[in-house]
Amino acid sequence: MIDIFLWYVVWLSTFGAAAGAAAAVTHEFYYKVQYVLANPDGVHEKEVISFNGTWPLPTIEVNKGDRVKLHLINGLEDSTTSLHFHGLFMKGVGYMDGPVGVTQCPISPGGSMLYDFKVEQSGTYWYHSHSGSQYSDGFRGLFIIHDEEQEAKYTFDKQLSWSVSDWYHLPSAELVKKQLTRYNPTGAEPIPQNLLFNDSRNVTIGIDYDTTYLIRIANIGIMVSQFFSIPGYEFEIVEVDGVYTEQKKAKLAYLTVGQRMSILLKTKSKSDAKSNVIIVTSMDRSMLDTVPVDLELNSINYLVYDESIPMPELPSWIDDQDSFEPINDLDLVPSSHTPLLAEPDHRISLLLHMENLGDGVNYAFLNNYTYVAPKVPTLLTALSAPDSLINDARIYGSNTNSFVLKKDETVEIVINNEDDNKHPMHLHGHQFQIIARSKDFEEPVHYDPDKQDSFAEFPIMRDTVYVEGNGYLVIRFVADNPGVWFFHCHLDFHLEQGLAVTLVEAPDYLDKYIPDDHLQTCERSNMPTKGNAAGNDQDFLNLHGEYVQPAPLPAGFTPKGYVALFTCTAAALYGIWSIYVFGMNDISVTEAGKIDNEKRVMQKYIEILERLKMKSVESRSAEPSAEIEKMLKQVIALNDKLSQL
Template sequence: TAPNTGRTVKYDFTVSYQQIAPDGVVKNGLVVNGAFPGPMIEANWGDNIEVTVHNNLTDEGTSLHWHGLLQVGTPWFDGVPSVGQCPIAPGKTMVYNFKADMYGTTWYHSHYSAQYAGGALGPIVIHGPKIANYDEDLGPIMLSDWYHSDYFTLVNVTMQGGLPLSNNNLINGKANYPCASTSASCTPNAGISKFQFQTGKKYLLRLINTSAEGIQKFTIDGHNFTVIANDFVPIKPYTTSVITLGVGQRSDVIVTAVGAAKSSYYMRADLGTFGAGCSATDGVAPEGVAAIYYQGADTTVVPTSTSGLTTAQLTNCANDPLSETVALCPITPAAKPATTKEIDIVFKSNGTNFVWYMNDYSFHGDYNSPVLSDVKANNLTFPNEWNVFNFGSNSSVRMVVYNTFAFSAHPMHLHGHNYHVLAEGFGTWDGVVTNPNNTQRRDVQLVAPAQDANTPAYIVIQFNQDNPGVWPFHCHIAWHVSGGLYINVLERPADIQKLTFPSVVADTCSSWNTWTSTNIPDQIDSGL
């Protein structure tokens, strides 16, 4: 349980349009306070975080989601339009106020359509108990596939049944790009991120996959990692040479600086090429690099180190085995949960184009009617396209999630919880739980691609219903959630009705309803 520090940290954010060129190629992007990535939110465990968000976008709403924070008692501040709030209307403001109830590394991002794929995102660091020894905290290292088209164009490609291909891969918002490969305005050698190491020291790296689609394979030439946390959950340390991160996942890792003085090495984030990796890239620049310079090294000279990433590692579209990722603080999930639900992920035609379904329905939200507010008003009958799974007052929920699609993994994210990951595999789950007394817990887990048309992949997750709210459970690939790969988990509706909603919830909806009375939102996707 988080302490109560009595302290509130305050931030003031403006979301706006801006031409940006993080890799030298100019595109129409979205920024927070004029920057991509946006400013870092920093707090201590138990602080309150207050963020005033201004929507400076002229023709669309926005919202910000604070990924992985549980929002216990504040489900309306989770930042998901059509679920916990109405969008923030153009020219309007919403003040979010929530507790830093977890500690570690995460990020915030717009949850309105695929705005975050256009740049509306930034890192969050919440300081807490030190769970391992290191000498220096290098801070967030954000890994992001990158697209030279604006986000709305890419959503339109998605909704026409197409597949957007990423054009580059960024580390902390920076990369170079071969300008001969684009007809857009392009500045060569835009610059890469740089880090300083000192021989013998141990460094904490806070890795975050902020991509729209890509599974990142993170390495440092000639160095290994000790993994100490996945998402917000500390784990028993283990050593590896490559970190696999699906969209939305984080890993805190420690690197021992084993290089000599004056040496330099590449840090790499690899997406692979289409068909020879786990991500949909155009093949021009699927590897992002940053430079690490040891004491005395010439920082104007690029490293000459070589990658040790193998083809087998690059093409393994799954997280590290559950047997290796054991929580530091054991929590034993209920052997017999109160309710179990099987959920099939299917890619099929809606009669016009191919979209994503979870248990026969493809999600489409109503910005003017947030599910949480409907529950508060005791409206518990929902359109099928809202994909609401009402788990009532059950004490615990188990979900067996089957991916029937053979060409993509899905990073499955649940809001409001760190869930237990009981099992993963192919075919039909046999009921065996990995590490039954101390399962891995996190808020995003990859379900692998299906082996073939008759052999789905699966993950089995479980959580206690200890946080009344309406919690999104969705694939974190931006194009997949745009295409409907999403359900709402309705948790303890009777207790939601007992909560006192702050006036900002109704005020934001009032402003949005006024704006939409004379403006029609161009909602071509699910809305999220």
């Protein structure tokens, strides 16, 4: 009977949203998360996380001004969970934001929590678990907020909502376990098995002739950015990340995980439409350490006018990503014409790099700290701290990487990326102006404001933006939303590696109220609800016992171990190289692609060996240094031979 009741309440809430009444409506949902089996890519069946036994999860549609009351019941027997509404500010109710260890404790198996908030924004958003990398198990869905006044500014006939995502066959816990191990010293991210479109593949969507569609698109994946195009058609971008824009024409767009956009698409008349339409989404292959031979980089889906007319041929350019020129989101202009924020009151400069620690695992760092969740959620530390210490960043812990912001100050965050991968950075609680973003570089280039010629008069605003490999990113926002907000890489494997900081914003303006079920959730998880990051509520400056990052690599010891590892690896690669040489007379394009992959892997090995050599020299350890030098020469020689193929 309880499941029937849950479905009745959900149906009633959804019906209220569909009615689209101008008056504010309260939508109450009861969702029990539990495992079910699904096979969305048609290749592999796996356990996914459902709502009330149904997957994919529903698209939730509400109107600006409505209230949402979502009761999340954890029916997972082996895992905690939580819920985050990506892009929502949660003004005045920051405890509803959802990231475990930041604003709440994890919801234990059998537990529940009410997410209760008023919807004060509009546009395209999504919701997902914010407990580890759990949302890669399917715990994510679209959250659409309608605004009649805003939507009336654009001319369209119908609306559609689409999701794009990567898909893994292994459960999230196993993926993270495989990545965060000393046997993966480069920190290479797991490669997805497929791309999904609306949580399926080869999707067919019926469309009408001579019709303008407002289409909302969100990348709800966990790792890869995607290129988006509708070959033979031009579209107009009118919104990104909940920020409405001046209409901008494009043929190719780029969405990192976490990013969204709305487009206007005008279909052809019956006389002009000689074929149906394809939608092409493509993995950004530059984000993959290797490209398996059987990996399909492109996902093809269909818009169908009439099944009796043919499907178009796939254009050849979709396999040539070097020729891709997606629209630059920095060229977009917010329709609000919000002017460039003034020089910052508070500048935070973050140096991003990846490095192995003493356990052999590759971690991500911002200013030499890798994020480690505290014993007490940071918001609860802020609410329980004495007034004299509430603005002291030390009480929030060493590895929460916390920065305290004053109310209404203009904040600038500069990220100098010394990693060769791009990182999609997401800020909770705010939309920010993108002030500057460099291209990617072979070697790290840091931001120099003296060399910046000019800034946009009306910079585009987003809540998720990428920084290029070895490049830099500069964003600004006003600290007008008291709360504790996470700023992290939304490539979730990197978040698992610790790529995050915590912004404690205007803590002296926080409302001391916390709902009882939040406190009960902590109690069920055996987590304290007051005290500093170490759980000390008597002496907030005593952080003894706090959770911290592993110790650094021991000098002299680790290089020997890594030399042994690379010796084995080089031997294996030499064998691969020999096989390639043996078969060169009859090599195929696919085999050439394999060689390109091995070249990229080899470059990674050279990079790590050079870093180990530097560490060994710094530690004045002659024996490991000599071994590394010898190994480095061997690998470089092998790389030279590969380069000749």
